[in-house]
Amino acid sequence: MxxxxxxxxxxxxxxxxxxxxxxxxxxxxxxxxxxxxxxxxxxxxxxxxxxxxxxxxxxxxxxxxxxxxxxxxxxxxxxxxxxxxxxxxxxxxxxxxxxxxxxxxxxxxxxxxxxxxxxxxxxxxxxxxxxxxxxxxxxxxxxxxxxxxxxxxxxxxxxxxxxxxxxxxxxxxxxxxxxxxxxxxxxxxxxxxxxxxxxxxxxxxxxxxxxxxxxxxxxxxxxxxxxxxxxxxxxxxxxxxxxxxxxxxxxxxxxxxxxxxxKPYPAGIVMHAVVDACLALRRDHGLQAADIAEVVVSGEQLLLDRGDRVVTGERDSRVSIHHCAAVAFLFGKAGLAEFEDATVHNPDVAAFRARTKAQLDTGSPRGAATANVRTYDGRSFSATVLHAKGSLEHxxxxxxxxxxxxxxxxxxxxxxxxxxxxxxxxxxxxxxxxxxxxxxxxxx
Amino acid sequence: MxxxxxxxxxxxxxxxxxxxxxxxxxxxxxxxxxxxxxxxxxxxxxxxxxxxxxxxxxxxxxxxxxxxxxxxxxxxxxxxxxxxxxxxxxxxxxxxxxxxxxxxxxxxxxxxxxxxxxxxxxxxxxxxxxxxxxxxxxxxxxxxxxxxxxxxxxxxxxxxxxxxxxxxxxxxxxxxxxxxxxxxxxxxxxxxxxxxxxxxxxxxxxxxxxxxxxxxxxxxxxxxxxxxxxxxxxxxxxxxxxxxxxxxxxxxxxxxxxxxxxKPYPAGIVMHAVVDACLALRRDHGLQAADIAEVVVSGEQLLLDRGDRVVTGERDSRVSIHHCAAVAFLFGKAGLAEFEDATVHNPDVAAFRARTKAQLDTGSPRGAATANVRTYDGRSFSATVLHAKGSLEHxxxxxxxxxxxxxxxxxxxxxxxxxxxxxxxxxxxxxxxxxxxxxxxxxx
The missing domain is CATH 1.10.4100.10 (2-methylcitrate dehydratase PrpD)
Known part of the structure; x- marks a missing residue:
């Protein structure tokens, strides 16, 4: 047969x-x-x-x-x-x-x-x-x-x-x-x-x-x-x-x-751990977007291939590491409104995207991401998400x-x-x- | 551009x-x-x-x-x-x-x-x-x-x-x-x-x-x-x-x-030279199907890949070397009726298919075919068609x-x-x- x-x-x-x-x-x-x-x-x-x-x-x-x-x-x-x-x-x-x-x-x-x-x-x-x-x-x-x-x-x-x-x-x-x-x-x-x-x-x-x-x-x-x-x-x-x-x-x-x-977020599936790591940092350490000098997001090659990109509009923003970090820190959420053109072209969002870097971490498993934050006043925080919200584990x-x-x-x-x-x-x-x-x- | x-x-x-x-x-x-x-x-x-x-x-x-x-x-x-x-x-x-x-x-x-x-x-x-x-x-x-x-x-x-x-x-x-x-x-x-x-x-x-x-x-x-x-x-x-x-x-x-x-014949394009070679032999030497002991059709690999097959019905007959030779000799034509189920299952046609062999000729160009005929009374004839009827050349x-x-x-x-x-x-x-x-x- x-x-x-x-x-x-x-x-x-x-x-x-x-x-x-x-x-x-x-x-x-x-x-x-x-x-x-x-x-x-x-x-x-x-x-x-x-x-x-x-x-x-x-x-x-x-x-x-x-x-x-x-x-x-x-x-x-x-x-x-x-x-x-x-x-x-x-x-x-x-x-x-x-x-x-x-x-x-x-x-x-x-x-x-x-x-x-x-x-x-x-x-x-x-x-x-x-x-x-x-x-x-x-x-x-x-x-x-x-x-x-x-x-x-x-x-x-x-x-x-x-x-x-x-x-x-x-x-x-x-x-x-x-x-x-x-x-x-x-x-x-x-x-x-x-x-x-x-x-x-x-x-x-x-x-x-x-x-x-x-x-x-x-x-x-x-x-x-x-x-x-x-x-x-x-x-x-x-x-x-x-x-x-x-x-x-x-x-x-x-x-x-x-x-x-x-998906809890209308974004690429591999972006979900990025959003979760940034939301966790914001919540757990009471961070404000304005305090943050730099975010470095690290993960495996697939994450960078998909997500390390210039954002020009709605479609790009859904698969951008930088945009996902920006809306998580600025708004504490990543819902439908956070990926609309109005948000994509918001100057605060664009500025935050520019303060976000993507970095390869060959040891990071598929679907995981780590966010490292440095504040203007010299503090550093890190959060790693292995299984994003919406995954089979969560x-x-x-x-x-x-x-x-x-x-x-x-x-x-x-x-x-x-x-x-x-x-x-x-x-x-x-x-x-x-x-x-x-x-x-x-x-x- | x-x-x-x-x-x-x-x-x-x-x-x-x-x-x-x-x-x-x-x-x-x-x-x-x-x-x-x-x-x-x-x-x-x-x-x-x-x-x-x-x-x-x-x-x-x-x-x-x-x-x-x-x-x-x-x-x-x-x-x-x-x-x-x-x-x-x-x-x-x-x-x-x-x-x-x-x-x-x-x-x-x-x-x-x-x-x-x-x-x-x-x-x-x-x-x-x-x-x-x-x-x-x-x-x-x-x-x-x-x-x-x-x-x-x-x-x-x-x-x-x-x-x-x-x-x-x-x-x-x-x-x-x-x-x-x-x-x-x-x-x-x-x-x-x-x-x-x-x-x-x-x-x-x-x-x-x-x-x-x-x-x-x-x-x-x-x-x-x-x-x-x-x-x-x-x-x-x-x-x-x-x-x-x-x-x-x-x-x-x-x-x-x-x-x-x-196409002059409702058959695979590489079968056309086979039909033409057989029609030429029938016409030029006044051959009757009943006189023919064996037909050997030779051509390049593609012809054999497509055409050397067992015929079970209408679809197969259109890409069969054996069927194309059979109808050309038996009926002197290869039109729509010659590939219908009634013709495919005609015992004379089936018997003629069984008297037809396919043989590789690595020197034969694409689209060409040679038919060699042996009659029951010991005569042999051969015809080669390089450009079949319907081709750009004819x-x-x-x-x-x-x-x-x-x-x-x-x-x-x-x-x-x-x-x-x-x-x-x-x-x-x-x-x-x-x-x-x-x-x-x-x-x-």
Missing amino acids: TATEALGQFVSESRWEEFSESLRHAGRRSLLNSIGCALGVAQSQPVEMAVRTLLPLSGADRVTVMGRSERLDVLGAAFVNAIGANLLDYDDTHLRTVIHPAAPVAPVVLALAEQRGLSGAAALHAFILGMEVACRIGNSVSPAHYARGWHITSTCGIFGAAAAASKLLGLNAEQTAHAIGIASSESAGTIENLPSAGKNVSVGNAARNGLFAALLAEQGYTAAPAALEGPLGWARAMGDVPVVEEIVRELGSRWEAGKNTY PLSDREIEAKVRDSAHHGRFSGSIDDLIPAAWQIDCMPTIAPLTMLMRTG | TATEALGQFVSESRWEEFSESLRHAGRRSLLNSIGCALGVAQSQPVEMAVRTLLPLSGADRVTVMGRSERLDVLGAAFVNAIGANLLDYDDTHLRTVIHPAAPVAPVVLALAEQRGLSGAAALHAFILGMEVACRIGNSVSPAHYARGWHITSTCGIFGAAAAASKLLGLNAEQTAHAIGIASSESAGTIENLPSAGKNVSVGNAARNGLFAALLAEQGYTAAPAALEGPLGWARAMGDVPVVEEIVRELGSRWEAGKNTY PLSDREIEAKVRDSAHHGRFSGSIDDLIPAAWQIDCMPTIAPLTMLMRTG
């Missing part, structure tokens, strides 16, 4: 009754976090432009676009909602692969379940299975795949979208394998395009085309049996010889979807995820009732249809 | 008035050949299933699906018509890259021009530009790109679709570069999936997503400046360091789109392309008037709008 076929069987035969409560709850947390992210950018330019493009192309049978009054057909809604879920770099992270698994999968699940009147449990079940498929395929080609230039959230997310949609459509093992195999001929998205709207297109297409793959498989479209791992298949064409074992080992007993993490609590969702909804000027939406999302798997949940996401 | 930017400028500044009549005529030949291919499969299962999938998802503003009565929005029509144009392996070939350039581009041009009421000259202009962009980008990564597992018609065809759509939408140089750059984050399709409907999906998506890239760029979506050739961009992620010079050298003075070729005449289109339309049970459609296609660039042409492609 090929890996594609094994995944097809796994997805089609999976039973909700066999899911543990902790796995179900991990799914609810991922879903709520993802909804919050999308609400945060519902009125933003990229979402606006995508809706404008897709509205005249949309079929008459339409579903919810998060935080907006327009509705789109399932492919269009999947595209726009996936863009929204990922746009702020505030979504979930499967740390081993750096896949953001919810963005390409949740929009597909919500769109299809809404359109076909399916239950909340069916939706949550398909969502968890989709994330699992994406992360397992990601494991099989990581880390070389990302290093070569592939935006793994897009390139592997599409398999999650195809698998989740197959489950909701009730496809059998063979059809589901075909859907996953078809998705391998649609998988795309480069790192080069990450600083541009090209990123949004590949994330949106992961959802849209993954769903399309399942809809085609439902009609009878097929794929090659070894579409993923064959000699001229997806993984090798993309430059990687897949470790097929990573896809199939302990399928159904070990859950990658249960290892999802949630996960956000449910209440913290709720607070983040509220903050996002506020940021996105969401006109619906977030007080009703949050408890509804927690209770999704009690709903005979998910209509009550999706209705709460609409506006106007 | 990056290659992406150079292409954006080239496409947006190109003027129809500067095109030579021979280049224009090359475009008309490509277009007519492509229309014929699509008509040949309008009622086939893959087209039928794709229409069934996309019909409920289609926006209200719809355009022609070739050879059918249903209409679809421009994205859906681009998908279905591109599938149709490529399904029979009977479409055009840019020999250097083995790109089939019309399939992902012509459907986009016809769909957009029909929807927006544009002139036939604008459509033909955009079509030629799109093919040029696809082939030039293909040149920059060939032959390693295909050898690695990328279906180059899909992966490079999308750039042609994006460029052609940009031209028809009137995008400026910058927007066109963004459209091409966005397409780099949508480029997909593997060789592994070629024997399955996964192939159809990647070819269809090249048209559909290339057009989508241009529609998004029209609304303001952007891409990275070096989306194609950057260090983490399209070409390197796909495993190739592009020869950027191949993209930009002699842009506008040397035309790859003028080097397109047309191009199909306009009348031969017309005959092929008629044959395809008949094969596809086209109920429209092929006698009206053919002259209309030749005169496309005289039409103030292309509506008279697209109306002739519809049925019902």
Whole structure:
């Protein structure tokens, strides 16, 4: 049996009754976090432009676009909602692969379940299975795949979208394998395009085309049996010889979807320890930004590669060591407002960024950071964070995820009732249809 | 200026008035050949299933699906018509890259021009530009790109679709570069999936997503400046360091789109010399299939890699040395009927395949083949074909392309008037709008 076929069987035969409560709850947390992210950018330019493009192309049978009054057909809604879920770099992270698994999968699940009147449990079940498929395929080609230039959230997310949609459509093992195999001929998205709207297109297409793959498989479209791992298949064409074992080992007993993490700050995942170290120094030693002559942030090569950069706008600031240190010391927080253009161009923030240095510490583990502070009056302090807030070791609590969702909804000027939406999302798997949940996401 | 930017400028500044009549005529030949291919499969299962999938998802503003009565929005029509144009392996070939350039581009041009009421000259202009962009980008990564597992018609065809759509939408140089750059984050399709409907999906998506890239760029979506050739961009992620010079050298003075070729037989391009050699032996020596004890076909490694195989059905027969020899000797032709399942399973054909051997001749040039025949009564004959019919050296005449289109339309049970459609296609660039042409492609 090929890996594609094994995944097809796994997805089609999976039973909700066999899911543990902790796995179900991990799914609810991922879903709520993802909804919050999308609400945060519902009125933003990229979402606006995508809706404008897709509205005249949309079929008459339409579903919810998060935080907006327009509705789109399932492919269009999947595209726009996936863009929204990922746009702020505030979504979930499967740390081993750096896949953001919810963005390409949740929009597909919500769109299809809404359109076909399916239950909340069916939706949550398909969502968890989709994330699992994406992360397992990601494991099989990581880390070389990302290093070569592939935006793994897009390139592997599409398999999650195809698998989740197959489950909701009730496809059998063979059809589901075909859907996953078809998705391998649609998988795309480069790192080069990450600083541009090209990123949004590949994330949106992961959802849209993954769903399309399942809809085609439902009609009878097929794929090659070894579409993923064959000699001229997806993984090798993309430059990687897949470790097929990573896809199939302990399928159904070990859950990658249960290892999802949630960001407390809308910044690059490796920046999180930087923010935490600076917040700790500020809090523990009562430091004021004006007292500080210099901050030296040290960490491993990856931190410096990503974070030691000149900041010119919002996108850069989210992956800047200097900006993360500046807002932590100046404002004592690093929320959505701290990465907006107004803050980025605030002269105090710019001056503080200039007083921040980045330094290599080859001994520092992945995900860790140390901040050393020198004050104008000659004092020195140091703080090291090994596991940032939001990591598997220090996960956000449910209440913290709720607070983040509220903050996002506020940021996105969401006109619906977030007080009703949050408890509804927690209770999704009690709903005979998910209509009550999706209705709460609409506006106007 | 990056290659992406150079292409954006080239496409947006190109003027129809500067095109030579021979280049224009090359475009008309490509277009007519492509229309014929699509008509040949309008009622086939893959087209039928794709229409069934996309019909409920289609926006209200719809355009022609070739050879059918249903209409679809421009994205859906681009998908279905591109599938149709490529399904029979009977479409055009840019020999250097083995790109089939019309399939992902012509459907986009016809769909957009029909929807927006544009002139036939604008459509033909955009079509030629799109093919040029696809082939030039293909040149920059060939032959390693295909050898690695990328279906180059899909992966490079999308750039042609994006460029052609940009031209028809009137995008400026910058927007066109963004459209091409966005397409780099949508480029997909593997060789592994070629024997399955996964192939159809990647070819269809090249048209559909290339057009989508241009529609998004029209609304303001952007891409990275070096989306194609950057260090983490399209070409390197796909495993190739592009020869950027191949993209930009002699842009506008040397035309790859003028080097397109047309197949006389619905078979793999390297099989064409095999058919011709066998037809020549049959004709020149008055040989009957029943007289022949053995055929030995020799050629270079690529011919054997592609063509020395067991035949189980229609798809295999099109790339089988043995089947091509069999139909040439048995029927004296190799048209659409000779590769249908009924012929493939004909006992005489199967027996003749078994009397045919393939043999390596390392000295044989690319595209050539030699057939050696031994008769039951002890005679031997040999024929070598260096340049097959349909090659640049022995191009199909306009009348031969017309005959092929008629044959395809008949094969596809086209109920429209092929006698009206053919002259209309030749005169496309005289039409103030292309509506008279697209109306002739519809049925019902």
